[in-house]
Amino acid sequence: MTAQFNTFIPPVRTLMGPGPSDVDPRILNALSRPTLGHLDPAFIGLMDEVKTLLQFAFQTDNQLTMPVSAPGSAGMESVFVNLLEPGDKVIVCQNGVFGGRMQQNVQRCGATAVMVQDTWGQQTDLQKVEEALKANPDAKAVAFVHAETSTGVRNDAKAISELAKRYDCLSIVDAVTSLGGIELDVDGWQIDAIYSGTQKCLSCVPGLSPVSFSHAAVEVIKARKTPVQSWFLDMDLVMGYWGQGGKRAYHHTAPVNSLYALHESLRILHNEGLQPAWQRHDEMHQALKSGLENIGLEFVVDEAYRLPQLNMVSIPDGVDDAEVRGQLLSEFGLEIGAGLGELAGKVWRIGLMGYGSNMKNVDYCVSALTSVLKR
Numbered sequence: 307m308t309a310q311f312n313t314f315i316p317p318v319r320t321l322m323g324p325g326p327s328d329v330d331p332r333i334l335n336a337l338s339r340p341t342l343g344h345l346d347p348a349f350i351g352l353m354d355e356v357k358t359l360l361q362f363a364f365q366t367d368n369q370l371t372m373p374v375s376a377p378g379s380a381g382m383e384s385v386f387v388n389l390l391e392p393g394d395k396v397i398v399c400q401n402g403v404f405g406g407r408m409q410q411n412v413q414r415c416g417a418t419a420v421m422v423q424d425t426w427g428q429q430t431d432l433q434k435v436e437e438a439l440k441a442n443p444d445a446k447a448v449a450f451v452h453a454e455t456s457t458g459v460r461n462d463a464k465a466i467s468e469l470a471k472r473y474d475c476l477s478i479v480d481a482v483t484s485l486g487g488i489e490l491d492v493d494g495w496q497i498d499a500i501y502s503g504t505q506k507c508l509s510c511v512p513g514l515s516p517v518s519f520s521h522a523a524v525e526v527i528k529a530r531k532t533p534v535q536s537w538f539l540d541m542d543l544v545m546g547y548w549g550q551g552g553k554r555a556y557h558h559t560a561p562v563n564s565l566y567a568l569h570e571s572l573r574i575l576h577n578e579g580l581q582p583a584w585q586r587h588d589e590m591h592q593a594l595k596s597g598l599e600n601i602g603l604e605f606v607v608d609e610a611y612r613l614p615q616l617n618m619v620s621i622p623d624g625v626d627d628a629e630v631r632g633q634l635l636s637e638f639g640l641e642i643g644a645g646l647g648e649l650a651g652k653v654w655r656i657g658l659m660g661y662g663s664n665m666k667n668v669d670y671c672v673s674a675l676t677s678v679l680k681r
Contacts, residue, residue: 378503381515
């Protein structure tokens with residue numbers, strides 16, 4: 307018997323987990339536009355605008371700024387494989403899951419990761435970072451997560467980057483959950499290499515990873531003694547395609563329609579303005595905080611370094627984590643996130659990112675949780 311397959315129609319969800327976030331309808335509309343060839347002159351013009359808009363979002367003049375044609379994890383890998391060579395040493399700060407992924411990337415490059423560990427749910431301790439730098443004068447870079455998605459903690463990117471610069475190290479920053487949601491100033495904070503994702507505060511579809519490299523980072527790439535271990539992520543090759551002007555060298559077939567979507571998401575952010583976008587995320591966080599505390603839920607992360615776009619709350623005693631999330635999904639079409647690693651079963655992670663950071667979602671989340679928890 308020949309199998310029959312129907313068109314996939316996804317259920318309607320409200321995405322308030324750690325990502326992906328709800329996609330703005332204007333961005334979904336951009337995805338549906340006619341596909342162009344990846345070397346079409348009209349598409350090259352769009353690529354130039356994407357680069358300019360990314361420089362705005364990152365607050366940088368870095369020429370090597372572009373979206374990697376793959377999700378945020380590929381952006382992370384592109385930074386590490388281009389900057390590191392076997393035998394290098396990197397100070398890696400970990401206070402959640404994604405600092406651990408940095409460690410794995412360092413090791414896979416044949417480099418040594420010197421770990422600065424802090425309790426999950428707390429900030430990276432600046433004194434520990436400086437002690438690690440003093441103890442390892444041969445370190446090449448300091449790597450850390452700006453907005454730790456697994457815990458809802460904002461690390462002090464400005465201070466850590468300044469420390470790295472003081473000790474003649476590159477700074478490598480994970481901004482997957484921070485770009486567009488909280489203050490980020492690549493040039494002002496002297497960040498050398500940074501990567502992000504499209505599916506969080508940019509409200510775009512998953513599948514692209516914006517990256518930016520400073521002049522100092524580019525010089526390190528040019529001075530490599532060994533080839534970049536990844537052909538696809540080799541910045542020297544990719545920039546032949548993502549360079550400036552009309553003439554581009556074929557490297558890979560870019561995800562054309564996804565880049566339409568990213569262009570639209572960055573255009574929306576540009577029109578709103580960075581400061582207003584950051585303020586909106588903070589205001590929606592305050593509204594969610596008030597609503598959740600009114601029904602007895604407690605926030606885990608200290609207000610001084612709590613992320614407004616990723617809220618971590620304690621699961622009350624006697625409440626079944628999976629059962630609550632299952633009921634929210636099946637009865638309300640509402641997705642919130644579970645805890646990761648050592649926080650699994652202990653916390654929920656509630657996202658208020660990009661287009662989804664609005665009062666309708668705040669009220670819906672609070673009322674749905676109230677209904678389920680009353681049972």
